[in-house]
Amino acid sequence: MPGQVLVNLFIAILWMLLQDSWSWLTFSAGYLVGLFILFLVRRYMDSEFYPIPILKIIDLLLVFLQELLMSGIVVAKQILQPRLNLTPGIFMLETDLEHDVEVTLLAMLITLTPGSVVLEISPDHKCLYIHGMDLPESFDSVNKSKLRFEEKIRRVTRK
Amino acid sequence: MEAILKLSLLLIVLSILATVFRLVRGPSVPDRVQALDMLGFLIISTTAIFTIFIRSTAFFEVILLIGILSFISTVAFARFIERGYAIDRKSD
Amino acid sequence: MIGNLIKGLTVVIILIGAIFSFISAIGLIRLPDLYTRAHASSKSATLGVLFILLGTFLFFIIEEQHFSTKLLLGIFFVFLTAPVSAHMICRCAYRSRVKLTETSIRDDLADCMCVEQGMSREGNDV
Known part of the structure; x- marks a missing residue:
């Protein structure tokens, strides 16, 4: 992937040399041309066409934002109940993710889902211990969204 | 517009008071550490609204720095509560 | 006219952020124990700060035509570090044996914790 970015920059600079005009406009035009050429020869590259992983990362970031918005509203509703009837508790969640980065991302995402904060990660990275705000509901919501998160994270971190 | 900004500043000052109550x-x-963490967020918010009041871009570094300092201090x-020391002196 | 409308919109975004901060401060007082308060301080407060910083960012683009990368970096940093600090606080609280509230109905971590405490104590001794 860094190689592809370098090739793209090289094509942009070559474009500026050929046009003999040194401005940001020419540079952007050359960059777009380079992107198009890389798109044409993408099959002969050893790694994926490089905007695609970036798009996946942006997709993951959007999931983060959406979860934060949802959970903020849910927590605000729970706080503003006239009488607090919460049943908090700690439950265990198993995960199939292996690498450190993946588990970290999953823990951050789960912390952002409605009504759950990750308390502890077991040393072998297999179990997450999660504190739920309102237990049966948050257990269900975490279990439901876990598969979706794991798939999105895998798409970013693995080829 | 100024009135809405003043209203939000008032809300944030009230939340700072509530957080200080929890801190004490x-x-x-x-x-208390949790209250301090939250206090950092609230100070960031106050600074952001204040920059709009005086129309100056000079405090953006302050926002960034308070964010970093609050995270690091938390x-x-x-770590200090968990282990009794904050910095590992024995490097391995 | 339209410029004024958009400016008003950014101020309303700031007001929404302030309301979220206020709600989370109420939660910080009302909720019964540290772990439930962590929910309030990690989610509602983060959302409030993000809304306020976003409103400031948009306001300076519209009013002064000033695209501030520093503020964008600040938004990104706060967004990234808030869950981590909530996790750290909860973990150190559980390790220093802060009690859960009485209405808690389940604690999966308690039985596993004895084993781990022994392990980490050995690790510290070395």
Whole structure:
């Protein structure tokens, strides 16, 4: 992937040399041309066409934002109940993710889902211990969204 | 417009008071660390609204720095409570 | 006219952020124990700060035509570190044996914790 970015920059600079005009406009035009050429020869590259992983990362970031918005509203509703009837508790969640980065991302995402904060990660990275705000509901919501998160994270971190 | 900004500033000042109440009252040490963490967020918000009042871009570094300092101090406090020291002197 | 409308919109975004901060401060007082308060301080407060910083960012683009990368970096940093600090606080609280509230109905971590405490104590001794 860094190689592809370098090739793209090289094509942009070559474009500026050929046009003999040194401005940001020419540079952007050359960059777009380079992107198009890389798109044409993408099959002969050893790694994926490089905007695609970036798009996946942006997709993951959007999931983060959406979860934060949802959970903020849910927590605000729970706080503003006239009488607090919460049943908090700690439950265990198993995960199939292996690498450190993946588990970290999953823990951050789960912390952002409605009504759950990750308390502890077991040393072998297999179990997450999660504190739920309102237990049966948050257990269900975490279990439901876990598969979706794991798939999105895998798409970013693995080829 | 100014009125809405003043209203939001008032709300944030009230939340700072509530957080300080928790900081003083908190039964255990982690409670107080949590209140300090939240206080950092609220100070960031106050600074952001204040920059709009005086129409100056000079305080953006302050926002960034308070964010970083608040995070680092929270992590250091948490490590200190957990292990009794904050910085590993034995490097391996 | 339209410029004024958009400016008003950014101020309303700031007001929404302030309301979220206020709600989380109420939660910080009302909720019964540290772990439930962590929910309030990690989610509602983060959302409030993000809304306020976003409103400031948009306001300076519209009013002064000033695209501030520093503020964008600040938004990104706060967004990234808030869950981590909530996790650290909860973890150190559990390790220093802060009690859960009485209405808690389940604690999966308690039985596993004895084993781990022994392990980490050995690790510290070395």
